[in-house]
Amino acid sequence: MALQGNAAVGQSGGPTMVINASLAGVIEAAREMNEIEHLYGALNGMEGLLDERFIDLFRENDELIEAIRYRPSSALGTCRLKPNEQDLKRAMEVFMAHNIRYFFYIGGDDSQTACHALSELAQTRDWEMSLVGVPKTVDNDLVITDNCPGFGSAARFAASAVQYLACDAEAFGNLEVIEIMGRNAGWLTGATALGRREDRDAPHLCYLPEVTVDPDKFLADCHEAYDKYGYLVVTVSEGFSFAESEVATTSGKVDEFGHARLGGVAQALGDMVEEELGVRGRFDRLGNMQRCFAMAQSQVDLDEAYAVGDSAVRRACAGETDVMITIQRKSNDPFEFECETTSLSSVAGRTRVVPDQLINDEQNGITEAFVDYARPLISPRAEMPPALPKYPRLQKFPIAPKLGDYQR
Amino acid sequence: MALQGNAAVGQSGGPTMVINASLAGVIEAAREMNEIEHLYGALNGMEGLLDERFIDLFRENDELIEAIRYRPSSALGTCRLKPNEQDLKRAMEVFMAHNIRYFFYIGGDDSQTACHALSELAQTRDWEMSLVGVPKTVDNDLVITDNCPGFGSAARFAASAVQYLACDAEAFGNLEVIEIMGRNAGWLTGATALGRREDRDAPHLCYLPEVTVDPDKFLADCHEAYDKYGYLVVTVSEGFSFAESEVATTSGKVDEFGHARLGGVAQALGDMVEEELGVRGRFDRLGNMQRCFAMAQSQVDLDEAYAVGDSAVRRACAGETDVMITIQRKSNDPFEFECETTSLSSVAGRTRVVPDQLINDEQNGITEAFVDYARPLISPRAEMPPALPKYPRLQKFPIAPKLGDYQR
Structure with missing residues (x-):
């Protein structure tokens, strides 16, 4: 009973x-x-x-x-x-x-x-x-479930914002680095590429926290994409890290769980690429809007x-x-x-990160399998x-x- | 002919x-x-x-x-x-x-x-x-014309983003400082208050670049609003300045016109208010999305x-x-x-700033006349x-x- x-x-x-x-x-x-x-x-x-x-x-x-x-x-x-x-x-x-x-x-x-x-x-x-x-969770990092409610809308916001910011960067011929939520799991960062249809579309480079990035290859990839398309949009997880170095963060603060509060990596990378390429670098941080921008x-x-x-x-x-x-x-x-x-x-106590087969061989983008998985989740409201x-x-x-x- | x-x-x-x-x-x-x-x-x-x-x-x-x-x-x-x-x-x-x-x-x-x-x-x-x-212009600062094409959409984005971020801040009982474009003219910053219906709605405080702010009154106003509503949302122009001090900015760079590149004031104010109120402070910077978030x-x-x-x-x-x-x-x-x-x-060579009668007596918000002027400009798309x-x-x-x- x-x-x-x-x-x-x-x-x-x-x-x-x-x-x-x-x-x-x-x-x-x-x-x-x-x-x-x-x-x-x-x-x-x-x-x-x-x-x-x-x-x-x-x-x-x-x-x-x-x-x-x-x-x-x-x-x-x-x-x-x-x-x-x-x-x-x-x-x-x-x-x-x-x-x-x-x-x-x-x-x-x-x-x-x-x-x-x-x-x-x-x-x-x-x-x-x-x-x-x-x-x-917007992070989509719970195991066993196909996806987590909250992720689809955050992904739709992030993917849309990146498309819009790309139009602005393309108009100027600028480089633009965009920082996405996600300390350990790159589902949301990967989703920023869902609006991409051709090579010249943004983001040209997309770095999930699952990969560690070689600084020389990073700059070479930036150079190549900028030279090819006349503008450059890079999306990075707030958990972005270069190989053999700490996660970039401007904040010394910790949150209630003792995790370091992240933030600032886009600005740091924007400055770095600006210096390397000699064109104006900008950054945007999608911030808390990723979990509340209900439009x-x-x-x-x-x-x-x-x-x-x-x-x-x-x-x-x-x-x-x-x-x-x-x-x-x-x-x-x-x-x-x-x-x-x-x-x-x-x-x-378990975290589902993005598996290797959803990340491209160059480690700077996602695969078609990622798109197939995530695209149905970002349908607009009727x-x-x-x-x-x-x-x-x-x-x-x-x-x-x-x-x-x-x-x- | x-x-x-x-x-x-x-x-x-x-x-x-x-x-x-x-x-x-x-x-x-x-x-x-x-x-x-x-x-x-x-x-x-x-x-x-x-x-x-x-x-x-x-x-x-x-x-x-x-x-x-x-x-x-x-x-x-x-x-x-x-x-x-x-x-x-x-x-x-x-x-x-x-x-x-x-x-x-x-x-x-x-x-x-x-x-x-x-x-x-x-x-x-x-x-x-x-x-x-x-x-x-998104800044709405051209003289003679009633308003500038570009402003209404930027205002709709900023006003919406602030309402959304406010829901998030209210859920946590946090304080949130949001940075808005506008070096000299506060039309866009003022527009962040267009979604406000009652006193407990955000933004509780809104600082246009036309006003210089007394730091003691600023902290006292933050205290009062937080104690009253259990959360606090402050919107500030990137040209925010305290009386008798420089414009806050984290960037030493200048743009093509020799203007200092702004940005960083929300983070600085968030840290300041966090320390004063003893509750977690966060910041968001609407950034370039203000001029391109076409949704x-x-x-x-x-x-x-x-x-x-x-x-x-x-x-x-x-x-x-x-x-x-x-x-x-x-x-x-x-x-x-x-x-x-x-x-x-x-x-x-002329700039239209927000006139005194559209800014409230406390210099921390806008008047009904501002709302009457700006609200018709932010109609949604059919x-x-x-x-x-x-x-x-x-x-x-x-x-x-x-x-x-x-x-x-």
């Missing part, structure tokens, strides 16, 4: 353009389930869960939930908290105090890892509940994001737990997919959003805490 | 998202004119004119000209050449050698200045011809850009010369405009462009030089 009780949902990590489509999927499916009495939204993910900052999602009105799926960036707020042992125990206490029997965590690898740890703890505590991870939302991505949220609820209510929803590609043209599941332990959309915010009906303050 | 002969058109300075709509307007109107035997496109503006790098625009096919108007960034190529006395003389020789009786120069203030100088020279040389300036093209802007190109040809063939086409606003809702002319001497449009390039049928090499 299915578990009767409350459900909670949270969003974690870097937001995407479609993360609220997953939230809408969770809410709308949960409304159909007799097992789920209330659906609590944890504000700022794990932080809100620990602090009992919950809102009552069933009280939000239908039109708002329909509209919120197009709002970029976590409508519930997000966090970068990696829960420690004490945090995990507290989370269990919160689940029990609020009779939470279903937990859906929309996030990337760190969130899936947290969800798995909670799942194991629930078993040792004999608290019967279902925990399901909902995949989300570039992909319809396939919106559909996938909604589906993984919807599927998480249905799978949980059917008794599955300690799993993450995955996308299974069924056909490429037209693009069709189904949602499946995989155990959280199979994805937690109806584009208006000029300056008024994105709704959730009304955020609060749920009273039951445990009181929590000191971290 | 109207002058019979050839016409030439060039594009100059920083491109815009709609500069080729003006080119299409020139080409399509010129085709209708019996006076115009051939229309030459000068490649890279004044540079191509001096070097006789001309293409035959009447040989380009109709569908391509229809399509090229949506291609961002100068299809003829652009330049930043400010012609000296010798250059101007050479240009006259080129006009005479090729029987060029009409010259249309699509550009900003520097281009209008060059066009005016050529106009005066033609008179002293007794070379009867008509020279008409076609306004273009954000404004329909009004496309219409205006086409109209000024079309009008330039008709006015020239009706005998006007030494003038720039201007936009006259006829009504605000629906937005309607007409093209008029003003003498080139009335616009050359039909949005596809995912990764294949923008056409001109086929570029060359015209044989008549003068031979030119040593600058």
Whole structure:
């Protein structure tokens, strides 16, 4: 018999353009389930869960939930908290105090890892509940799933931006270096080449973080392409590195996970190539727009994001737990997919980088196989959003805490 | 009687998202004119004119000209050449050698200045011809005209990007500083506030280059807004400066006009506010996307850009010369405009900054009057462009030089 009780949902990590489509999927499916009495939204993910900052999602009105799926960036707020042992125990206490029997965590690898740890703890505590991870990341670096919701829209933005910037660089006969998100996995950087049709189209050179670059070959390749086409566009991952040297970065800061904050490599490379070629070098950094510039939302991505949220609820209510929803590609043209599941332990702590056969032999671009894989994911929206959309915010009906303050 | 002969058109300075709509307007109107035997496109503006790098625009096919108007960034190529006395003389020789009786120069203030100088020279040389300036600039800083084609689309991009980045900053409870193009005139920076509907919407603070900022008040305003809304979005012009200090810039480089290359102020301010508020600070620089991210093209802007190109040809063939086409606003809702002319001497060398009454009393935002002025200019396109449009390039049928090499 299915578990009767409350459900909670949270969003974690870097937001995407479609993360609220997953939230809408969770809410709308949960409304159909007799097992789920209330659906609590944890504000700022794990932080809100620990602090009992919950809102009552069933009280939000239908039109708002329909509209919120197009709002970029976590409508519930997000966090970068990696829960420690004490945090995990507290989370269990919160689940029990609020009779939470279903937990859906929309996030990337760190969130899936947290969800798995909670799942194991629930078993040792004999608290019967279902925990399901909902995949989300612009980096596309979760294993097993065909792709990650969030990637398609970020890829569509990055590929479009590079085409546009290329028109500007071509008009001047300039060289242009463009910096793309992605510390370890080059899916997004590779996607910048999706708009390329002929050799003279940009990007002429594209460097994924999976490769280390020989500085002499790099400059020779720049020279050759510039001489051939009269302009030069180079896209680089923020994790770009030359062989036998450190990752280029201008920032000495670290983020909440202790990773060095990246950024600045495009500027450094632009200066270097400018000096070498003797033509004006410029750089652009697509920055945070890669995860929120909703004008570039992909319809396939919106559909996938909604589906993984919807599927998480249905799978949980059917008794599955300690799993993450995955996308299974069924056909490429037209693009069709189904949602499946995989155990959280199979994805937690693992990163899917771009395999060798999707990177060209010269190590400065992608192969046709990469294009075939990624192109279906960047379909445009059927109806584009208006000029300056008024994105709704959730009304955020609060749920009273039951445990009181929590000191971290 | 109207002058019979050839016409030439060039594009100059920083491109815009709609500069080729003006080119299409020139080409399509010129085709209708019996006076115009051939229309030459000068490649890279004044540079191509001096070097006789001309293409035959009447040989380009109709569908391509229809399509090229949506291609961002100068299809003829652009330049930043400010012609000296010798250059101007050479240009006259080129006009005479090729029987060029009409010259249309699509550009900003520097281009209008060059066009005016050529106009005066033609008179002293007794070379009867008509020279008409076609306004273009994302900065919106030309005087007399209601607005400049190129501005509306750049404003739509910047306003949209700020709304999107705000969703991301709000999800984290971060502070975010966003750097906007504009050295002296804050039209584009002010336009970042066009999507704001309530006090908690971004940008909370918006600094135009027309104001100098007191550092203490700046930090106090940041503090207050962050405490009130739980996140903070600040937009700043790249020409941002604190009272009694230099413009912040990380670049020691200068451009072709001897101006310091700007950039880096958002990062510097982000670091400063991060330290003061003790929350994570981020920055984004909209960069060159502001003039080429064609997904954000404004329909009004496309219409205006086409109209000024079309009008330039008709006015020239009706005998006007030494003038720039201007936009006259006829009504605000629906937005309607007409093209008029003003003498080139009335616009050359002048910059229209944002007047005091469009900047709020606190000097950290804009007034309703600014919104009323700018909002009609950022209308979305009726039909949005596809995912990764294949923008056409001109086929570029060359015209044989008549003068031979030119040593600058």
